[in-house]
Amino acid sequence: DSGVTQTPKHLITATGQRVTLRCSPRSGDLSVYWYQQSLDQGLQFLIHYYNGEERAKGNILERFSAQQFPDLHSELNLSSLELGDSALYFCASSEDRGYGYTFGSGTRLTVV
Amino acid sequence: GENVEQHPSTLSVQEGDSAVIKCTYSDSASNYFPWYKQELGKGPQLIIDIRSNVGEKKDQRIAVTLNKTAKHFSLHITETQPEDSAVYFCAASMDSNYQLIWGAGTKLIIKP
Numbered sequence: 001d002s003g004v005t006q007t008p009k010h011l012i013t014a015t016g017q018r019v020t021l022r023c024s025p026r027s028g029d030l031s032v033y034w035y036q037q038s039l040d041q042g043l044q045f046l047i048h049y050y051n052g053e054e055r056a057k058g059n060i061l062e063r064f065s066a067q068q069f070p071d072l073h074s075e076l077n078l079s080s081l082e083l084g085d086s087a088l089y090f091c092a093s094s095e096d097r098g099y100g101y102t103f104g105s106g107t108r109l110t111v112v
Numbered sequence: 113g114e115n116v117e118q119h120p121s122t123l124s125v126q127e128g129d130s131a132v133i134k135c136t137y138s139d140s141a142s143n144y145f146p147w148y149k150q151e152l153g154k155g156p157q158l159i160i161d162i163r164s165n166v167g168e169k170k171d172q173r174i175a176v177t178l179n180k181t182a183k184h185f186s187l188h189i190t191e192t193q194p195e196d197s198a199v200y201f202c203a204a205s206m207d208s209n210y211q212l213i214w215g216a217g218t219k220l221i222i223k224p
Contacts, residue, residue, distance in 0.1 A: 045214075094210070
C-alpha cells in the first residue's frame with residue numbers, strides 16, 4: 001500500500017456519460033497530480049493541485065476538470081466520455097516540490 | 113521547456129546480466145532526477161533518485177549516474193532477475209516548479 005488511495009479501481013461506462021474519480025493523497029502530502037496512461041503508452045500529465053489551488057495544467061481536455069478539497073482529497077471529473085478516453089488514470093501525491101511522487105494504484109476506465 | 117528523452121524503448125537482457133537505460137534532458141536548470149518502475153497493472157513506484165550535486169547513487173543492485181555537462185543520466189541494474197521485468201520511467205524537475213517531466217518509458221524484459 002503506497003498510502004495514496006484511488007477509487008474506484010475499475011469503471012465501465014457508456015459514451016457520453018460523466019464519471020468522477022477520487023484520490024486521497026498520502027498523509028501530509030499537499031500536492032496531488034493526475035495522469036492519464038493509455039494502453040502501452042507513457043504518463044500524460046493532466047493537472048496539479050497544491051493545497052487546494054490549481055498549480056499547473058498539462059494536456060487536459062476541456063471535458064475534464066478537477067478539484068482539491070480542504071481535506072486535500074481530489075476528484076477528477078470526466079464528462080461527455082468518448083471511446084478514446086479509455087485509459088488508466090493515476091493520481092500521485094508529494095509533500096513538497098515534486099520530489100518523491102507516490103502513485104496510487106490507478107483507476108481503469110473503460111468507455112463502451 | 114524541459115524535454116526528457118529515454119532510450120531504448122525496449123530492452124531485453126539475459127537473467128543475470130546487466131541492464132542500462134539512458135535519459136537525456138534539455139534544461140540545465142533541472143536538478144532532480146528520479147527513476148520509477150511500473151509493473152503490469154500497477155502504479156509507478158519510485159526506485160531511486162539523484163540530485164544534481166551528486167554524480168552517482170547506489171542502492172543494492174540499482175545505481176543511477178548523472179553527467180551534468182552532457183545532460184544525461186542513466187539507470188544501471190546489475191545481476192538482473194525475473195522480477196526486474198517492468199516498464200521503467202525516468203524524469204527530471206527543477207526547483208522553480210513542482211512538475212516532473214517524464215521520459216517515454218523503457219520496457220525491460222528479463223529472459224530466463
